[in-house]
Amino acid sequence: MRFFKIWPFVPTVLVFLVIAYLSLAEDPVHAEEIHLFEGADKVVHGCMYLGLVVVGCYDLYRLGFGFTPGRLVAWLLVAIAWGGLMELLQGAMTAGRSADWFDFLANSCGALLGLLLGAWCLPRLFRRYRGTRLFHVVDDFR
Template identity: 30%
Template sequence: MGYAKLKNRILAGKGYKKTVLDWSLLSSWIATITFLSLIPANRVSMNFFYFSQADKVIHFVFYFGFSMLLFRLLYNSKMKIDRSILIVAAVIPIVYSGIIELMQEYLVATRNADFFDFAVNMIGAIVATILYRYLLRFEFNRFYTKEFS
C-alpha cells in the first residue's frame, strides 16, 4: 500500500484500525512462531499432548495461522482476491518456514531441521490460503444473494 493511499485511509477513517490490528496480529503470530521454534529443545515441554506426532499438529497450526493472518492483511488492504494475494499468502509462510528450519539446523545446538516439519508447514499454509479464499467467496455470495433477492 502506497503512502498516499494509506494517508487517504487514515484521513477518511476507513480501515486504519483494522490494518493496525491485522499487522499487530500477524507480527505477534510470527514472533510466537520464531520464539517457540528457536528456543532450545530442552526448554520445550509437550506434556499436554499425548500422541507421537503432536509436534506436526503444532507446525500445521503455526503456519495455517500465519497464512490466514497474512491473507487477511492482504485482502483487507486490496479488498479483492486475485492470484497475487493467493500466491503471496502461501509463499511467504513457506519461505519463512524454510528459513526457520535452516536456523534450527545451524544456529540452535539442541534442534535439527526436519523435512517432515517443513512439509507439514507447507500443507498448513496452502490449506489456509485455499480455505480463506473459499470462505470469502461463500461470504460474498451469501451477502449479495441476500442483498439483491
C-alpha cells in the same frame, strides 16, 4: 483500533514473531513433558502455518487488496519460505533442536490449507456479516 490503521499488518507480524519464538526457543512450551501421539509436532507445525496464512489473508482482505491469484501465490511462497528459514535456523542455531524435512513439509501443507481456507472463507464471512455489528467491529480496522 487506530493502531491497526497506522500499521495494518500488525496481526500478521505478531504471528510471524510468535512462530519464530516457538521455532527457535529450546523448549518454549515444555513439550518434552507432554506426551501426545506420534507425530503430534507435525500437526502443531501445520496449525501454526495455517494460522499464519489465514491471518495474512485476513489482513489482505481487510485492507482491500483482494485475492488475486498472484497475491495468493506470493503469500503462500512467503509463508513456505518462512517455514524453510525457521527449519534452517533450528538446525544451525538452537541447542536441542534440529531441522527436519517432515516439519518443513508440515509447515508447507498447513500454509496451503490455510490459503485455501482463508481465500474461500474470509470473503464469504465478510459478505455474510456486512451490515451487522460484527462487521462494524471488523470494519473499524480499515
